[in-house]
Amino acid sequence: MLTALLFDLDGTLTDTDTLHLQAFRQLLGDYDGRELTQAQFDAQISGRANGELFGELFPLASAAECHALAARKEALFRQLAPTLQPMSGLLRLMDHARAWDIGMCVVTNAPRLNAEHMLDALGIAERFDDVVVADELARPKPDPLPYLTGLQRLQARAAEALAFEDSLPGVKAAHDAGIYTVGIATTQPAQRLLEAGAQLVVEDFNDxxxxxxxETMHG
Incomplete structure (x- = not known):
């Protein structure tokens, strides 16, 4: 029986990696003239939480400076994303979930300000029962804790849930939480998503x- 849907945010509910790449390029360029390629972004940045990531990007900066740089980057991203478009088929799936009384939760490594901004920009904020922000937990993705927290808040069992993810850390987190994980092939090749633990890979929610x-999970 299907009782819960858990969604990543960036790259899953909406395709935002191009905007994040632009924000990182502006930040790094302003900071020390660094350039960032698409390949570097895909391999080293996409899907990761800011805490560890900014320490790697700015190894000589203090913790306070890294926090300020992360805040600046996210502010740049929000400026680039005043409106957003939902992934193809998403609203159809959400309507189906509502009709079948299936709980829905966002599970994201994005900061809460970003999550709230994006859900408002998509016009779907009120549709979710909860928003789990990994930065507010002890461990972000790829640890399973954010997805285990999402299950807890929806009062759902992993065997009765589906998780949707586009990033390798996110797929690993959902898979390790014991949830059937559907990879969305927006930011990573299908094979890499499968290798990370996805049991199914689709192009969008209309697949x-x-x-x-x-239908199988409905029984």
């Missing part, structure tokens, strides 16, 4: 294989 899976 017939996803809907066949949902």
């Amino acid at each position: 017939p294989t996803l809907w066949a899976l949902i």
Whole structure:
């Protein structure tokens, strides 16, 4: 029985990696003239929480400076994203979940300010039962804690849930939480998502294989 849907945010509910790449490029360029390629972004940055990431990007900066740099980058991102478009098929899936009384939760490594901004920009903030922000927990993705927290807040069991993720850390987190994980192939090749633990990879939420899976879980 399907009782819960847990969604990553960036790259899953909406395709935002291009905007994040632009924000990082501006930040790094302003800071020390560094350049950032798409390949570097995909391999080293996409899907990761800011805490550890900014320590790696700015090894000589203090913790306070890294925090300020992260805040600046996220402010740049929000400026670049006044409105956003939902991933194809997302609203159809959310309507289905509402009709079947299936709980829905966002599980994200993004800061809460970003999460709130993005959900408002998408016009879907009120549709979710909860928003789990990994920065507010002891451990972010790829640790399973954020997804285990999402299950707890929805009062759902892993065996009755689906998780949707586009990043390798996110797929690992959901898989290690014991949730059937659907990879969304927006930021990573399908093979890499499968290797990280995804049991199914789709292009978007209209994929017939996803809907066949949902029908099977309905029993």
